[in-house]
Amino acid sequence: MTTLLNKLIDDNESEQFGILDEYSKREIRRAVLTAVAVPGYQVPFGSREMPVARGWGSGGLQITLAVIGPNDIIKVIDQGDDQGVNAVNLRRLIVQSTKVSETTTAAKSSIVQSRHRIPEDGLDQRHILVLQVPVPEPLRGVERDMRELARMHAEADYSKMWVSLYEDKVRNGVITQTTGYPCLVNDRYVIATTPIPRWDIPKLDHSPFLTLFGAGREKRIYAVPPFTKVEPLTFEDVPFEVEKTEGATCSQCGSNSSFLVEIPGTQTRWVCSDTDWCERNLEGN
Amino acid sequence: MTSVVSPEWVLKVNQLGKIFGNLSENGLALTGPEIGSSKDPATGAIVAAWDVSFEVAAGEALGVVGESGSGKSTVMRCIAGDQSSSAGSVQIRTSPDEQIDVLSLTPSERRQLRIDKIAVVYQDPAEGLDLNVTAGGNIASPLTAAGWRNFSSIRSRASELLLRTEVPLNRMDDVVKSFSGGMKQRVQLAKALANRPPIVLLDEPTTGLDASVAAGVLDLIRGLLEEFGLAAVVVSHDFSVIEMLTNRCIVLNHGRVVESALTDQLLEDPHHPYSQKLVSAARA
Numbered sequence: 031m032t033t034l035l036n037k038l039i040d041d042n043e044s045e046q047f048g049i050l051d052e053y054s055k056r057e058i059r060r061a062v063l064t065a066v067a068v069p070g071y072q073v074p075f076g077s078r079e080m081p082v083a084r085g086w087g088s089g090g091l092q093i094t095l096a097v098i099g100p101n102d103i104i105k106v107i108d109q110g111d112d113q114g115v116n117a118v119n120l121r122r123l124i125v126q127s128t129k130v131s132e133t134t135t136a137a138k139s140s141i142v143q144s145r146h147r148i149p150e151d152g153l154d155q156r157h158i159l160v161l162q163v164p165v166p167e168p169l170r171g172v173e174r175d176m177r178e179l180a181r182m183h184a185e186a187d188y189s190k191m192w193v194s195l196y197e198d199k200v201r202n203g204v205i206t207q208t209t210g211y212p213c214l215v216n217d218r219y220v221i222a223t224t225p226i227p228r229w230d231i232p233k234l235d236h237s238p239f240l241t242l243f244g245a246g247r248e249k250r251i252y253a254v255p256p257f258t259k260v261e262p263l264t265f266e267d268v269p270f271e272v273e274k275t276e277g278a279t280c281s282q283c284g285s286n287s288s289f290l291v292e293i294p295g296t297q298t299r300w301v302c303s304d305t306d307w308c309e310r311n312l313e314g315n
Numbered sequence: 316m317t318s319v320v321s322p323e324w325v326l327k328v329n330q331l332g333k334i335f336g337n338l339s340e341n342g343l344a345l346t347g348p349e350i351g352s353s354k355d356p357a358t359g360a361i362v363a364a365w366d367v368s369f370e371v372a373a374g375e376a377l378g379v380v381g382e383s384g385s386g387k388s389t390v391m392r393c394i395a396g397d398q399s400s401s402a403g404s405v406q407i408r409t410s411p412d413e414q415i416d417v418l419s420l421t422p423s424e425r426r427q428l429r430i431d432k433i434a435v436v437y438q439d440p441a442e443g444l445d446l447n448v449t450a451g452g453n454i455a456s457p458l459t460a461a462g463w464r465n466f467s468s469i470r471s472r473a474s475e476l477l478l479r480t481e482v483p484l485n486r487m488d489d490v491v492k493s494f495s496g497g498m499k500q501r502v503q504l505a506k507a508l509a510n511r512p513p514i515v516l517l518d519e520p521t522t523g524l525d526a527s528v529a530a531g532v533l534d535l536i537r538g539l540l541e542e543f544g545l546a547a548v549v550v551s552h553d554f555s556v557i558e559m560l561t562n563r564c565i566v567l568n569h570g571r572v573v574e575s576a577l578t579d580q581l582l583e584d585p586h587h588p589y590s591q592k593l594v595s596a597a598r599a
Contacts, residue, residue, distance in 0.1 A: 185423045192459035193445075197452045199466060200488050265466035 048095040048128045054078055058096035058251070062242060065253035070219030071183075072166050077249040087120055087145060088246030090162035094124060094143045097158060097242070103131045105139035109291065110147040110304035117145070134306045146209075148230040150288050150307040155238040155256060161225060163245040166252060168212045168222035188220050191263060199268060208273065214261045215254055223260075229272045229289040234260040275300070283311040324370035325408055325546035326394070326514050331367040332402035333389050333570075336360030348568040348589060353386070363389040364570045367403070373513065376540055376547040378557040378564030378578060380593065386570040387550045391518050393418075394548065395435045396425035407432060409513050430460045434507035438519035440499035443506065446492035450482060450502045453491060457509040476505035480535060497528035504532075504539065515540075517549045521556060533559050554597040558582060566590045 050058070054076075061075035080088040098104070106121040108114030112134040120143065125132050133139050137152030143160040153159060169179050172190040182188065191212055198205050210224030211231055221243070223231055234241060234254055241254040254260055264270045278300040279286045281293075288307060290300040302308035339345070339357035346353050346362045353362045364386040371377045379387045392398040394405050394417070405417040409432060417425065429435070437443040444453050454473040455463075463469050474484055480501040486494070491502055500520060507515055520536060521529035537560055540547050549560050557564055557578060565575040566587065574587040585591045 185426070187426070187460070189456050189460035192464075193448060193452050193456050196455040196459070196466070196469065197448060200449060200451060265469075266464050268466050 046127075047100070048098055048124070049081070050078065050092065050095050054092075055096045058092055061251045062093060062097065062253065065242065065251050066240070066255045068219075069255055069258050070215030070221045070252060072221075072250040072252045074249055075251050077246045080246065081123060082120065084247040085164065087116060087143070087162035089244030089248075089251070090143050090145070090160045090246075091120055091123070091244075092246060093160045093242050093244040093251065094141060095128070097160075098124070098128055098130060098141060100128070100130060102128075102140045103133050103138060104141050104143065105133050105136060105149075106143045107147060107149070107304075107306075108145045110149070110289070110302065110307070112306055114145075135310075136306065144226075146225045146227070147289070147303055148226055148233050150302075150304045153237070153239045157239040159239055159241045161241065161243045163222070163224055163243045163250075164247070165210065165224055166222055166243065166245040166248050166250040168210070168220050170222075183219060186218060188214075188263075191220060195263060195265070199265070205264065205268065212263045214259075214263060216258050217261075219252075220263065221252060221254075227273055227289065228262070228270075231260065231262050231270075232272070236260075280308060280311075283308045285311055323372045325373050326371045326548070327406045327408070328370070328390075328394065328403070329368050329406070330403040331390060331393055331400055331405065332365040333363045333386070333393055333398065334360055334365075334401045335363060338362070346569065347571050348573050351569065353384075353569040362570045364393070364567070365402075367565070367567070367572055369565055369572075369575065371514075371546040371548060373546050374541070374544040375563070376545075376549055376561040378561035379548060379550045379567060380552065380554070380557055380564055381567035382552060382593070385567040387552075387567050388518060389570075390567070391435075391516050391548065391550045395433060395516055396422070396429065397435075407514060430457055431510035432512050433514045433516065434510075434512040435516045436500070436503050436507050436518065436520050438522050440491070440496070440503055443503045444491050444499065447490055449488050449490055450477060450494070450505075451487045453502060453506050454509050457506060461510045472509070473505075476508060477502070479539075480505040480508075481531075495528075496524050497532055500524065500532050501535065504535065508539065508543065511543065512545075514546045515548075517547060517551075517560075519551050519553075519556075520549070522551070522553065536560060554582065554594065566593065 057076055061073045064073045078092060080091055082088050104124050106117045108117035121132055136142055136149035141158045145162045169182060172194050173179050195205055209227050210222045211228050212220050213223050215221050236257050238256055240256050243252045262270045278290050280290055280302045281299045282301055285302055289303045291303045293299040293301055337358050338360045339355055342355040342360060345356055367390050369377055379390060381387045393400040400418055406414060407417060408414045451473040454476055455469050458469050474487060477484060477487055482498055482501045491499055521532050551557055561578050564578050564581060565572045568589045574590045582594060585594045
């Protein structure tokens, strides 16, 4: 299969740089520029058919292929893992169709495409972070009518979101929403920070890097430009908290300061979600 | 038709009209109580309300009476902003130097008014409440819309309001759809009063409740109107509601005001034949 793909790409001299034709790239770039100009606003775009199924990162892939150039260095992660099936396949597709170099180290990359995580370290103003978004609409859970949703965003009427946070706190004693925690961007639009966990939200606030959110199935692009305020919605007297398991450390590198995921088994083990960070931490020790 | 005048009005409705469809040239002359129809025979347009004027002062309640289809709910919806109007003006004066021309506002600005200036209590609780949200959450909605961001303050304000509207506090965290009809109306009242609006519109607030429950809710409403000094418009076809809550009232027939009077007077000595018919039917 891989050989066939290689053969097809090698055989076809007129093959586009990065699969998409130039008109498609232009359209996606326009949507990206609008998204950067209006932080947090969901820009509709003509999501293309990609050689991956919708829901498997097609939105992120389209953004990456529209903004990538021959000198870029790409890192792709699934959860925090460079070797996840989704990550490996998307990375191969990007590298083979553009001939750019790849890396697993965030600091050495220029574009990071990610499902679920922001790398623990290494991102600065040179980087673009591209997130593969499943559900871009933060208000989907509280309102189903599309016209009403558009009105709520237009008027910054987010009281239904506040009511849902109130209800969550009343029913569960804490605000339970984990991934996709709603955040107010630049004091204007509420965004869904899906797919990243709460842990990564503080990293978005005034981050030096540009974050682009792409939802291929839902045909929306939105952005958090560098050095933009990102504020998780929470009540004044209910502090925003990130995920934390008391006493858990990474069973490989021993870290207790990174985002840990549980490995199911007879004995509970925890490992760093960001595998590259974990390896470097292990070598450093 | 002369309007009912009150010197210190908070809400002033002037020649309000609402027409559905395209009216013909003589459409207004071809509709109304004298004709006995609100439908323009030439074009089929409906004159749901026309030339409706009244004023309401703080601490005063005005009744809008009429049979179904007389246009009373249309008038209320035009004031509340649920519906656009075809003619006339609606003004509210919340302080000596703040006067708002409601109908000239954008839809977004009108929604802002609904947060802390004009509250509405509907006949159907599903219109005024989110039935899948708790009683407290329903009250949190206007509070958060007005900028409340402190969880404990929202909780204490919500319990204060529920206590005042006689909803047991142990039901505060139950979803409203599990409540009885009377209790839903009490929650609607609590929600309506959340941001202390100066004006409240009540659309058939007790219709559909059984008599004893309705009496309790009416009692509560009367107490609240007095306590908060509200300017209220009470829309009802039920004279016992009008008698209990309002000082003055207007009678609507085929979209026009046929009589405006003090409530006691109207009940004792109705002038217009339509009012006489309504009163005698109610007294029968």
